[in-house]
Amino acid sequence: MRDATAMFEPVVEVRDVLESFLVNGVLVTDWHATLTDASGRFESLGELWSDAEIVQLGRQVRVLAIEGLGRQDALTRFVASEVERLLDEVRVPGQPRPDDQNWGF
Numbered sequence: 001m002r003d004a005t006a007m008f009e010p011v012v013e014v015r016d017v018l019e020s021f022l023v024n025g026v027l028v029t030d031w032h033a034t035l036t037d038a039s040g041r042f043e044s045l046g047e048l049w050s051d052a053e054i055v056q057l058g059r060q061v062r063v064l065a066i067e068g069l070g071r072q073d074a075l076t077r078f079v080a081s082e083v084e085r086l087l088d089e090v091r092v093p094g095q096p097r098p099d100d101q102n103w104g105f
Contacts, residue, residue, distance in 0.1 A: 004090050006045055007054075010038035011086050014061055018080040021069045035065035057082055 013034050020026045028034070042058030045051070060079050069076045 008090050010041040011083055011090060014038045015083045015087060018076060018083065022076065022080055027069070032065055035061050039065060
């Protein structure tokens, strides 16, 4: 079974790095370490869940960490869109979503 909380953290971290770069042209502090760590977590979770898409995302994030965001513009944008899609899909237990009727915690 997938643990949404395990997926949430690396998704948000990668989103923050990529969004800062794509929207503002800023590389956040420790962007390389953040992407390297997140890529390893994606690959581990993908293997644990037998999810080839998550493993592939981990590999793509690793390429960005190694080669840099500016050198891989198309890949950076593709990964950003995949991360955004995952963020929409990941539901953390106990946390309300915008479409929930009851926003109480």
